[in-house]
Amino acid sequence: MSMILLIEQVLNGLQFGVMLFLMAAGLTLIFGVMGLINLAHGSLYMVGAFAAAAVAGWTGSFALALVAALAAAAAAGALIELLVIRRLYDRDHLDQVLATFALILIFSEGTRWLFGSFPLFLDVPAALAGPIMLPGGILYPLYRLVIIGVGLLVAAGVFWLIAKTRIGIQIRAGEADREMIAALGIDISRLYTMVFALGAALAGLAGALVGAIQSVQVGMGEPVLILAFVVIVIGGIGSIKGALVGSILVGLTDTLGGVLLPPLFGTFMQASSATSVGSAVASMSIYILMVGVLLFKPSGLFGGK
Template sequence: MSLILLIEQVLNGVQSGIMLFLMAAGLTLIFGVMGLINLAHGSLYMVGAFAAAAVAAATGSFLLALVAALAAAALAGCLIEMTVIRRLYDRDHLDQVLATFALILIFSEGTRFLFGSFPLFLDIPSALSGPVMLPGGIQYPLYRLVIIGVGLAIAAGLFLLIARTRIGIQIRAGEADREMIAALGVDIAKLYTLIFALGAALAGLAGALVGAIQSVQVGMGEPVLILAFVVIVIGGIGSIKGALIGALLVGLTDTLGSVLLPLLFANFMEASAATSVGSSLASMSIYILMAGVLLFKPTGLFGEA
């Protein structure tokens, strides 16, 4: 493998990791602060993607599509938090899993009813299409670089929100002792709704950004949700820094594994068999990484006991 191809694959892994971070950041906030297992988080990713595709088709504006994705996912998050999720905070995790799994089915069938079963397509805006020349003669798609930049900017904003603002103090306090901050006069119901809407908006934005790279279809959020759970287990539940580091590790492991492992096995077997075996092992490598982290640090890289 040439050095240029390796650098391109590293950038692909970083871009994939950034998208996983947008999913995992909201998920780790919701689980860390509320103690809620939300299997429907992937459905909010799908809502953002479909909202963006529909608005882009109607207006031709990619910027409006992103705004629509944020708004639709945040609104959907608020609605399900106030109508369903709010009744689950004091229930055990099995009830939460069953209720949020039901939400997956509702969102999937509702989306299929509104948009049909065929995939939609969201075009990359012309200003962001095409490659850009990087140092060393590397050509890389401009849109993917923009995704990396947007994701890193959002990560920095989340760090500042959690560490430097009054809302961030309330979020951290709610994670430590929700009864105490309620006794101090903080409206815990509004705080929970805000956190859930923020997590939903991040998932919706991720869906819209990825929707311009791949097709937008029903059920697209569930595979990403599984990887997002892997990310927060690796990074540590409730840690934004852990979500970012874990997402980058997962993105790089998946992308580089899917490229390097088939090349490695090509030295010992036919190309088609090497590709099959290498791809299978690449999919396994993410979970091997998770198991390795948990073996040495059961709380995750940045999690607390």
């Protein structure tokens, strides 16, 4: 493999990783603060993608599409927290799984009823279309670089929110001892709704950004949700830093594994079987990474004890 191709795949992995961070950050906030397993988080990713595609089709504005994705996902998140999730905090995890799985079905059928079964397409804005020349003569799509930049800026914003603001202090306190902050007069219900809406907005933003490089269709959030769960297990449940590091590790492992492993197996296997075996191992690489991390750090890289 040439160095140029390797650098391109590293950038692809980084872009995939920051997109996973937008999903995993909200998921780990919701689980860390509320102790809730939310299987419907992938549906909020889908809501953002469909909202962006619909608004872009109506207005022709990609900026308005991003605003619509954030607003629609945050509103949907706040609504399901108020109507459904709020009744699940004191229930066991099996009830949470069943209820949020039912939400997946409701969102999927509702989206199919509104938009139909055929995929929608969100065009990359003209200003961001085409490649850009990087040092070393590397041509790389400008839009993918923008996704990387936006993801890192959002990560910095989330870190600042959690570490430096009053609401961040409340979120961290709620994660540590929710009964105590309720006793201090903080409206824990409002805090939960805000955290859920924030996590939903991040998922919706991820869906909108990725919707411009793949089709927008019903069920698109569930495969990403599985990877987001892998990310928070690797990084540590409740840790934003762990979500970022885990996302980048998963993104790079998934992307580079698919490129490097088939040729590697081809060096000591027959050509007819090398590709299939290498591809199979590549598809398992992120789960092998997860097992390897948990063997040495059962709580994840940055998880609490």
